[in-house]
Amino acid sequence: MEIKDTKLIEIFHTLEKIEKMNRAILFHKSIEGETDELAIEQYTRVKAKLTEQLLHLLDEMDLHLKVAAA
Secondary structure (H helix, E strand, O other), rough: OOHHHHHHHHHHHHEEEEEEEOHHHHHHHOOOOOHEEEEEEEHHHHHHHHHHHHHHHHHHOOOOOOOOOO
16 A cells, blocks of 8 residues: 555645645746746746646546646
8 A cells, every 4th residue: 555655645746746846837927017928838848847746647647637728
């Protein structure tokens, strides 16, 4: 059961990281007059990689999902 527990923890941490990226993107979009497009682009890229990682982890748990947009 330990391997499955480890996977669940990894899935949870990946979801937390995705949520942090979402908050960072929203923060940089909300800066009036000084939107940092480079930061938004970088956070979006990291979020996409984390989403790929999450899908891979879910596949390993025999949960197959398709994402329309990241």
